[in-house]
Amino acid sequence: MSDLRLAWRKSLNGVMLTLTGVAAFSVVAVLFLVLGYLIWNGGTSLNLDFFTQLPKGEGETGGGMANAIVGSLKLLALAAVIGLPVGLLAGVYLAEFGGKTFSFLTRYTTDLLNGAPSIVIGLFAFSVAVLPLKHFSVLAGGVALGVMVIPITVRSTEEFLRAVPNSLREGAMALGANKWKTIATVIVPAASGGIITGMLLALARVAGETAPLLFTAFGNQYWNTSWSQPISSLPVMIYTYALAPYDDWHRQAWAGGLVLLALVLIANVGCRLVLNRRGANRSA
Amino acid sequence: MSTATSTIDRAVPPQAGPRAFVHRLRHGDEVAHLITLVFAATILLITSVMVYELWVRSDITRAKFGFAFFFTSVWDPVAEQFGAAPFIFGTLVTSILALVIAVPLGLAAAVFLAELAPRNISDTTAFLIDLLAAIPSVIYGLLGIFVVVPLMRKPIGPFLKATLGHVPLIGTLFQGPNYGVGLLTASIVLAIMIVPFIISVSREVLLTVPREQREAALGLGATRWEATWKVVVPWARTGIMGSVFLALARALGETMAVTMVIGNNPIIASSLFSPGYSIAAVIANEFAEASGDAHRSALMELGLVLFLITFILNGCARLLIVATERGGGGRPA
Numbered sequence: 001m002s003d004l005r006l007a008w009r010k011s012l013n014g015v016m017l018t019l020t021g022v023a024a025f026s027v028v029a030v031l032f033l034v035l036g037y038l039i040w041n042g043g044t045s046l047n048l049d050f051f052t053q054l055p056k057g058e059g060e061t062g063g064g065m066a067n068a069i070v071g072s073l074k075l076l077a078l079a080a081v082i083g084l085p086v087g088l089l090a091g092v093y094l095a096e097f098g099g100k101t102f103s104f105l106t107r108y109t110t111d112l113l114n115g116a117p118s119i120v121i122g123l124f125a126f127s128v129a130v131l132p133l134k135h136f137s138v139l140a141g142g143v144a145l146g147v148m149v150i151p152i153t154v155r156s157t158e159e160f161l162r163a164v165p166n167s168l169r170e171g172a173m174a175l176g177a178n179k180w181k182t183i184a185t186v187i188v189p190a191a192s193g194g195i196i197t198g199m200l201l202a203l204a205r206v207a208g209e210t211a212p213l214l215f216t217a218f219g220n221q222y223w224n225t226s227w228s229q230p231i232s233s234l235p236v237m238i239y240t241y242a243l244a245p246y247d248d249w250h251r252q253a254w255a256g257g258l259v260l261l262a263l264v265l266i267a268n269v270g271c272r273l274v275l276n277r278r279g280a281n282r283s284a
Numbered sequence: 285m286s287t288a289t290s291t292i293d294r295a296v297p298p299q300a301g302p303r304a305f306v307h308r309l310r311h312g313d314e315v316a317h318l319i320t321l322v323f324a325a326t327i328l329l330i331t332s333v334m335v336y337e338l339w340v341r342s343d344i345t346r347a348k349f350g351f352a353f354f355f356t357s358v359w360d361p362v363a364e365q366f367g368a369a370p371f372i373f374g375t376l377v378t379s380i381l382a383l384v385i386a387v388p389l390g391l392a393a394a395v396f397l398a399e400l401a402p403r404n405i406s407d408t409t410a411f412l413i414d415l416l417a418a419i420p421s422v423i424y425g426l427l428g429i430f431v432v433v434p435l436m437r438k439p440i441g442p443f444l445k446a447t448l449g450h451v452p453l454i455g456t457l458f459q460g461p462n463y464g465v466g467l468l469t470a471s472i473v474l475a476i477m478i479v480p481f482i483i484s485v486s487r488e489v490l491l492t493v494p495r496e497q498r499e500a501a502l503g504l505g506a507t508r509w510e511a512t513w514k515v516v517v518p519w520a521r522t523g524i525m526g527s528v529f530l531a532l533a534r535a536l537g538e539t540m541a542v543t544m545v546i547g548n549n550p551i552i553a554s555s556l557f558s559p560g561y562s563i564a565a566v567i568a569n570e571f572a573e574a575s576g577d578a579h580r581s582a583l584m585e586l587g588l589v590l591f592l593i594t595f596i597l598n599g600c601a602r603l604l605i606v607a608t609e610r611g612g613g614g615r616p617a
Contacts, residue, residue: 009507009510010507012507012509013507013508013509013510016509016513017396017400017508017509019392020392020393020395020396020399020400021396021400021401022392023388023389023390023392023393023396024392024393024396024397024401024409024483026389027389027390027393027413027416027479027480027483028409028412028413030416030476030479031412031413031415031416034416034419034423034427037427037431038423038427041430085323086323086326086327089319089320089323089324090320090323090324090326090327092320093317093320093321093323093324094324096320097316097317097320097321098324102321102324103324105328106324106325106327106328108599108602109327109328109331110327111598111602112331112595112598112599113327113330113331115530115533115534115537115594115595115597115598115601116334116537116591116594116595117536117537117538117539117564117590117591117594118537118539119537119539119564119567119568119587119590120334120338120537120587120590120591120594121334122567122571123337123338123567123571123583123584123587124330124333124334124337124338126571127337127338127341128333128337136572147330150326150327150330151327154327178312178313179313179316180312180313180315180316180317181312183316184316204418205418207420208419208420208421208422208423209420210420210421210422210539210540211421211539211540211564211568214568214571214572215571215572218572235420235422235540238422238423238426239422239425239540239544242422242425242426242429242430242544243429243544250430253426254426254430257422257423257426260420260422260423261419261420261423264418264419264420265415265418265419268414268415268418269415272411272414
């Protein structure tokens with residue numbers, strides 16, 4: 001009887017532990033499936049025209065997404081200008097100045113803003129940037145992405161500032177520097193690698209956002225020369241092309257997907273490797 | 285202040301009063317404090333303005349329909365009739381079903397990474413899983429349309445119909461025409477998207493469980509699985525709940541991937557193969573071309589609902605995760 005029970009417990013142990021391993025590896029397998037699919041389908045679809053040509057009209061073959069690539073870069077630049085300074089300084093406040101209650105409130109709100117659905121951020125940008133100007137614009141898209149950049153930057157900046165050893169603060173103050181000089185010339189430079197990496201990660205995350213751009217930056221068939229006109233972006237183009245009923249547009253959607261994924265993953269892998277190495281050096 | 289004290293001021297900084305403020309201002313610390321404070325306050329301002337805008341701009345439908353907005357199911361922008369029930373239904377069904385798929389998978393994977401795998405394999409795998417979380421949702425949508433939908437049409441859908449379709453009680457969920465797109469497809473894509481969040485947060489929480497807990501269980505003769513399942517996981521359960529809340533908030537607000545595979549049809553059906561619609565998807569599809577103020581107001585109200593729900597879920601998630609990492613299982617350690 002007890003032998004039977006022991007055998008049952010042992011086999012349950014074996015089965016369940018194997019299942020957890022299977023679960024872990026199947027999730028990792030999904031990553032490689034995604035990568036494989038995009039490299040296969042995107043790689044066979046990608047050509048030079050994709051980077052240099054404007055989109056062709058409905059249903060025509062050929063053309064590219066040159067304007068969308070430039071559009072995404074413009075939107076990202078604007079998002080960086082809007083979001084990064086706010087994120088950096090708010091992060092400095094939380095790490096170096098913050099009082100108790102207000103810091104808690106700010107940190108909590110930051111997390112909630114970070115978790116807000118991107119489509120809602122789009123509604124916000126529509127209200128504050130599209131309605132006053134009365135048309136879709138690069139500016140509105142930049143506001144939407146900029147708002148999304150803020151919470152990510154705040155948290156990473158705060159984290160890296162806190163990792164700076166207190167001895168540096170004490171050393172600077174002992175030399176007669178006051179607080180802001182200590183922060184500006186010692187603490188922030190010491191954490192600059194981490195802070196910049198965090199900012200890049202934030203930009204990499206919003207680079208793939210589609211939902212908040214649908215009714216802010218909207219889309220554009222042509223080159224955009226103004227900040228107050230609609231602009232196309234890579235994610236929105238992928239979305240539109242994937243849903244269109246034309247095979248050649250599907251091909252271009254795959255190509256766009258590969259380019260977008262490559263940019264986002266390279267930024268992520270690069271940043272995380274840099275961070276890990278710095279972390280290892282610090283503890284060594 | 286009399287002139288007699290002013291010479292002393294220069295040598296010893298005064299301790300209080302307006303002159304003290306000016307003195308500190310000159311040295312810049314207060315200015316720096318104030319500037320960074322203003323930027324921190326900007327975050328609160330943005331969030332408040334967001335809620336305010338959504339509230340004010342949804343006043344037409346709030347005034348006209350009241351709470352009936354959430355319970356009626358006619359969505360006719362031309363006749364200005366707005367009932368959000370099909371969207372709320374689609375959002376809830378897809379999110380909950382995604383959790384049903386993702387929680388066991390994610391928890392199992394997190395247990396493997398935290399309890400069984402050697403540290404370096406665990407770290408590498410966690411790194412790869414974080415990359416999975418970084419993939420833009422439009423790419424999941426792309427794969428959804430061209431990979432998952434055809435798979436649903438051919439082997440998976442008919443297989444489920446032939447097997448689960450005849451089981452009493454849950455059979456009706458797997459009957460009816462199978463178009464490939466629909467609630468089940470959206471749930472599967474969502475599940476893949478939220479699994480990384482469950483794994484990475486649960487793994488972190490499981491790693492904070494004290495080693496003595498495991499050793500005590502093993503010392504009492506428990507198998508590795510029993511020690512994990514009956515001691516370690518219960519210890520971390522609040523944090524794991526937190527990761528589930530976090531994932532649920534993601535799933536509810538996810539837009540692009542769902543829009544691309546859910547079928548975009550505002551109906552409430554008993555079959556999981558049936559096309560549906562979600563809150564985020566209807567905003568994405570209709571907002572840019574909203575036909576009038578009432579239509580726009582209805583979509584804004586949906587946005588407000590979505591924001592408040594994710595707000596509450598995220599708030600709960602943070603509290604649960606913090607509570608576990610400090611205490612462990614809600615019990616005093």
